[in-house]
Amino acid sequence: MPPQFKKPLEYDPALAQQTLQKSYVHSGAAQEAKKRTFLAELGLADEEYELEDDEEEEELLEDDEEPLLVASSSRGHTQANGRAPLPSYGYRDLFGKEMEARRRQMIDVKGYDQYLNDLFNRSNEQLQALRAEPGLQYPGNVEVIPELQHELRALHEELKELRSQQQDASARSPDSDSDEERASNSELVKQVTTLQRQLAVRDAKLKELEEEASRLKARLSHSDELSSSSAASNAEVQALQKQLSEMRATLQAKDREAAVLRTKGSIGASAAGSAEELALVMKQRDEAMLARETLQQQLSQARSEVAASEASFRAQQAALASSADSGEAIAALQDQIRELSEQHSRRVAELEAELRQKQVQIQQLQTTKSDALAAMKEMKGKMATVKSDAAAQYKNQLQMVQAKLDELHMLREGVLEELVTFQAEILSDKVITQMTRMARDKEISRVRSAQSDLRAKLNDMESKLKDAREEAETVRQEAAQAAKIRELEAAGQIAHFREKWRVEFDKRRKLHNMVLELKGNIRVLCRVRPLLEKERTVANGDASSMPVRVMGEEALRVAAVDNKPEKDFDFDRVLAPDEGQDKLYDEVAALVTSVLDGFNVAIMAYGQTGSGKTFTMEGPEGNPGVNLRALADLFKLAEDRTGAFTTTFSASVLEIYNEQIYDLLVSGAQDGDKLDVKQGPDGMYVAGLKVEEVRDMADVTALIGRGKSNRSTYATNMNEHSSRSHLVLSVYVNSTSKLNGTTLRGKLHLIDLAGSERLSRTGAQGDRLKEAQAINKSLSALGDVIQALQQRNAHIPYRNSKLTRLLEDSLGGNSKCVMIVNVSPAAENVSETKCSLEFASRARKVELGRARANVVSQSEGGVLNGGSGAGVGGSTSSSVAASPAPTRPASGRATPESGISRTASRETFTSSMGRRTPGPSSLGR
Numbered sequence: 034m035p036p037q038f039k040k041p042l043e044y045d046p047a048l049a050q051q052t053l054q055k056s057y058v059h060s061g062a063a064q065e066a067k068k069r070t071f072l073a074e075l076g077l078a079d080e081e082y083e084l085e086d087d088e089e090e091e092e093l094l095e096d097d098e099e100p101l102l103v104a105s106s107s108r109g110h111t112q113a114n115g116r117a118p119l120p121s122y123g124y125r126d127l128f129g130k131e132m133e134a135r136r137r138q139m140i141d142v143k144g145y146d147q148y149l150n151d152l153f154n155r156s157n158e159q160l161q162a163l164r165a166e167p168g169l170q171y172p173g174n175v176e177v178i179p180e181l182q183h184e185l186r187a188l189h190e191e192l193k194e195l196r197s198q199q200q201d202a203s204a205r206s207p208d209s210d211s212d213e214e215r216a217s218n219s220e221l222v223k224q225v226t227t228l229q230r231q232l233a234v235r236d237a238k239l240k241e242l243e244e245e246a247s248r249l250k251a252r253l254s255h256s257d258e259l260s261s262s263s264a265a266s267n268a269e270v271q272a273l274q275k276q277l278s279e280m281r282a283t284l285q286a287k288d289r290e291a292a293v294l295r296t297k298g299s300i301g302a303s304a305a306g307s308a309e310e311l312a313l314v315m316k317q318r319d320e321a322m323l324a325r326e327t328l329q330q331q332l333s334q335a336r337s338e339v340a341a342s343e344a345s346f347r348a349q350q351a352a353l354a355s356s357a358d359s360g361e362a363i364a365a366l367q368d369q370i371r372e373l374s375e376q377h378s379r380r381v382a383e384l385e386a387e388l389r390q391k392q393v394q395i396q397q398l399q400t401t402k403s404d405a406l407a408a409m410k411e412m413k414g415k416m417a418t419v420k421s422d423a424a425a426q427y428k429n430q431l432q433m434v435q436a437k438l439d440e441l442h443m444l445r446e447g448v449l450e451e452l453v454t455f456q457a458e459i460l461s462d463k464v465i466t467q468m469t470r471m472a473r474d475k476e477i478s479r480v481r482s483a484q485s486d487l488r489a490k491l492n493d494m495e496s497k498l499k500d501a502r503e504e505a506e507t508v509r510q511e512a513a514q515a516a517k518i519r520e521l522e523a524a525g526q527i528a529h530f531r532e533k534w535r536v537e538f539d540k541r542r543k544l545h546n547m548v549l550e551l552k553g554n555i556r557v558l559c560r561v562r563p564l565l566e567k568e569r570t571v572a573n574g575d576a577s578s579m580p581v582r583v584m585g586e587e588a589l590r591v592a593a594v595d596n597k598p599e600k601d602f603d604f605d606r607v608l609a610p611d612e613g614q615d616k617l618y619d620e621v622a623a624l625v626t627s628v629l630d631g632f633n634v635a636i637m638a639y640g641q642t643g644s645g646k647t648f649t650m651e652g653p654e655g656n657p658g659v660n661l662r663a664l665a666d667l668f669k670l671a672e673d674r675t676g677a678f679t680t681t682f683s684a685s686v687l688e689i690y691n692e693q694i695y696d697l698l699v700s701g702a703q704d705g706d707k708l709d710v711k712q713g714p715d716g717m718y719v720a721g722l723k724v725e726e727v728r729d730m731a732d733v734t735a736l737i738g739r740g741k742s743n744r745s746t747y748a749t750n751m752n753e754h755s756s757r758s759h760l761v762l763s764v765y766v767n768s769t770s771k772l773n774g775t776t777l778r779g780k781l782h783l784i785d786l787a788g789s790e791r792l793s794r795t796g797a798q799g800d801r802l803k804e805a806q807a808i809n810k811s812l813s814a815l816g817d818v819i820q821a822l823q824q825r826n827a828h829i830p831y832r833n834s835k836l837t838r839l840l841e842d843s844l845g846g847n848s849k850c851v852m853i854v855n856v857s858p859a860a861e862n863v864s865e866t867k868c869s870l871e872f873a874s875r876a877r878k879v880e881l882g883r884a885r886a887n888v889v890s891q892s893e894g895g896v897l898n899g900g901s902g903a904g905v906g907g908s909t910s911s912s913v914a915a916s917p918a919p920t921r922p923a924s925g926r927a928t929p930e931s932g933i934s935r936t937a938s939r940e941t942f943t944s945s946m947g948r949r950t951p952g953p954s955s956l957g958r
């Protein structure tokens with residue numbers, strides 16, 4: 034395979050060497066023969082070539098240029114530098130056999146001229162490529178240039194051959210006679226001429242190449258110069274570095290000095306007062322200042338040196354830049370220069386950094402110096418202070434001593450003067466008297482002035498006091514006014530709230546009464562009497578510790594008793610001790626007046642002995658109880674409705690004692706004439722009981738008075754008697770409508786029951802116990818009836834006692850019943866109080882059913898509504914018809930037989946008549 038020239042740009046010296054070796058090996062005699070044949074074909078002599086070849090080679094070599102390859106006699110080459118000899122080679126040796134054949138072909142095709150031109154161009158390209166070879170950047174590879182020179186020489190040889198051919202041709206032409214020869218000669222001449230022209234062009238180009246090579250050489254040498262100049266720069270930099278390090282050392286030394294100075298400064302400060310040390314410190318400070326200035330000078334010098342070095346380096350760089358006008362070699366050199374420049378810049382930067390560091394150090398040194406100066410200043414200040422203090426102290430002491438001396442002098446003088454005066458005064462009584470007078474006058478004037486001062490003060494104080502009094506008065510008045518306003522406001526608010534509460538309470542009460550009315554409950558009122566005088570003990574005195582306490586209008590609380598806890602009770606109304614008769618009556622008024630509308634009403638006072646039953650029903654003189662108030666109310670109402678009704682009233686008074694009924698309107702002994710309760714057509718009545726008509730309160734008062742009087746005549750012990758008997762005042766009311774003649778028959782039992790205390794408490798035994806049991810049989814029976822009613826038993830034991838039998842038409846069916854339970858607030862009665870309250874609570878639960886009025890129709894003459902009659906002494910309805918009720922019995926006992934009856938005739942009646950109706954609306958107050 035022939036050597037490849039496809040990539041001539043990648044010049045590899047090793048490969049070239051190899052190729053040359055190979056070429057040399059194969060260039061044997063055959064090749065030489067071929068060459069000679071070829072040259073012969075061209076008409077060039079071999080010997081001539083050989084000779085001229087050597088000559089030309091020598092000519093081409095420059096005087097100062099040592100050839101790298103030297104031809105030897107044995108056609109081998111020896112290296113001028115003494116290395117192993119290389120084989121000799123020529124231009125033709127570079128190409129193989131095939132190449133030669135190709136060359137020939139090319140010459141045939143292109144013509145020799147064109148071929149040479151192409152060859153030259155290619156060589157030129159190769160040369161250019163070689164210039165761009167990276168290897169050329171390294172001075173060691175400059176050897177390539179001689180190779181190129183060698184190739185050029187080869188081309189030169191070829192030219193020479195051509196010339197000689199031309200000469201030969203011209204030499205031969207005169208001898209040729211034939212036309213063919215002449216033609217061929219002229220052709221040859223043309224060719225030669227062309228070749229000569231081409232050769233001239235080639236010569237010029239060769240020259241250019243040579244110049245280029247020499248320029249390259251020059252640049253290479255310049256590059257060497259630059260490197261040497263860079264080395265010089267480096268040396269400069271090193272020198273600078275050295276200077277800098279020296280400077281650093283100096284700075285460090287100065288640092289150390291400064292530290293020493295500092296230390297000394299502190300020592301100096303501590304040993305304030307030593308002027309020598311201060312001077313020393315000052316000197317050192319000056320030295321330090323001097324050193325600092327020197328250092329600064331050195332530094333600035335170093336800085337200017339570095340700047341100069343930089344400037345020179347930059348100038349060199351610029352020179353380099355200006356000289357580098359062509360080629361990659363220059364670029365390489367520029368790179369090298371750039372590198373150097375960068376190194377320089379780095380170094381300069383480092384030096385600058387060091388400089389900055391030094392500046393910082395200097396600054397620190399300056400700070401330290403200023404600190405030292407400040408410390409010194411402080412020290413000076415302290416010294417001055419100490420000095421001035423000492424001076425002041427000394428001065429003070431001096432002054433004090435002087436003052437003491439002066440004082441002593443004065444004392445001495447005074448004593449002397451006094452002695453003289455004294456002596457003189459002793460001698461003169463007159464003087465003494467005068468002195469005394471003067472002293473007295475002085476004292477008097479002093480006292481006077483004090484007196485006037487005191488007076489002025491007193492006046493001042495009095496005026497102040499007056500002001501204060503006035504002010505206090507104003508404040509007091511204002512406070513009183515404010516208090517009054519507050520009081521009024523509070524009172525107004527309280528009144529307002531009370532009123533509000535009252536309205537709400539009344540509303541609620543009304544509703545409650547309506548409910549009770551509908552259910553027909555026994556209404557229970559509780560009344561707590563006040564403490565009696567005899568009961569007012571320490572135990573009972575404290576209101577908060579009272580065993581019975583009213584907790585509201587409907588509740589009271591009883592303290593724990595008999596191992597039972599305290600208990601709260603609720604009633605339809607609870608009346609506190611301070612609530613009077615009017616309040617109590619208000620609670621029952623509506624029921625009382627419903628009697629006018631034909632209802633049966635029973636109001637009974639229940640409670641232990643002394644609890645206030647009689648007080649409640651009868652009341653003391655001037656403070657009437659329910660009885661009189663009820664009758665007065667009834668009379669008044671009857672009078673109010675006289676336009677519509679003709680109303681008649683009759684009354685009876687009886688007593689049940691020991692299960693015997695006594696008519697208290699009948700005087701004298703009644704043992705043999707015992708009365709009994711019976712049931713008539715108009716209800717229960719006491720047969721033979723005297724019923725008297727009452728027209729006004731005077732009649733009533735007289736009747737009640739009579740009853741009382743009769744009672745006291747047969748009761749041996751009135752107090753005891755009254756406690757063990759039930760007193761019943763019954764009022765019978767007939768209201769006949771003037772419109773239609775219907776009669777409304779109402780009956781009102783006002784009962785003061787016997788004492789409810791338990792027998793065990795009375796301590797009665799034997800006959801007394803029997804008697805007590807009999808006496809209280811009615812109350813037990815009342816309890817049983819209430820219990821039966823409460824439990825809604827089918828059988829209600831009314832017949833068990835006279836009382837219950839009498840109240841049969843008031844405790845059941847259609848009637849209205851009010852129980853007033855009276856209780857004592859005293860601690861000793863608390864047990865009985867609790868019993869009474871429990872009894873009343875049970876009674877409160879009894880529902881009697883809705884009450885109905887007793888209405889007697891005029892035409893029928895019987896009761897239309899309600900099953901109970903209205904006459905105590907009345908008969909059955911038939912007997913009523915047969916024997917009309919005594920509207921106003923004269924005297925004596927009322928018996929059916931006697932014809933005393935409340936109903937005169939059967940009348941029709943509508944309950945809607947009258948001022949107060951028995952409906953719920955009449956229940957409210």
Ligand SMILES: Nc1ncnc2c1ncn2[C@@H]1O[C@H](COP(=O)(O)OP(=O)(O)OP(=O)(O)O)[C@@H](O)[C@H]1O
Pocket residue numbers: 561562563565610640641642643644645646647648649752755756787788855
């Ligand atoms: N609400 C009251 N306000 C003032 N005093 C009262 C009140 N209740 C009772 N008293 C007084 O208490 C005492 C006993 O009252 P009262 O005689 O009415 O009791 P009593 O239960 O009727 O006793 P007895 O069963 O023995 O007839 C009397 O002196 C009476 O004046």
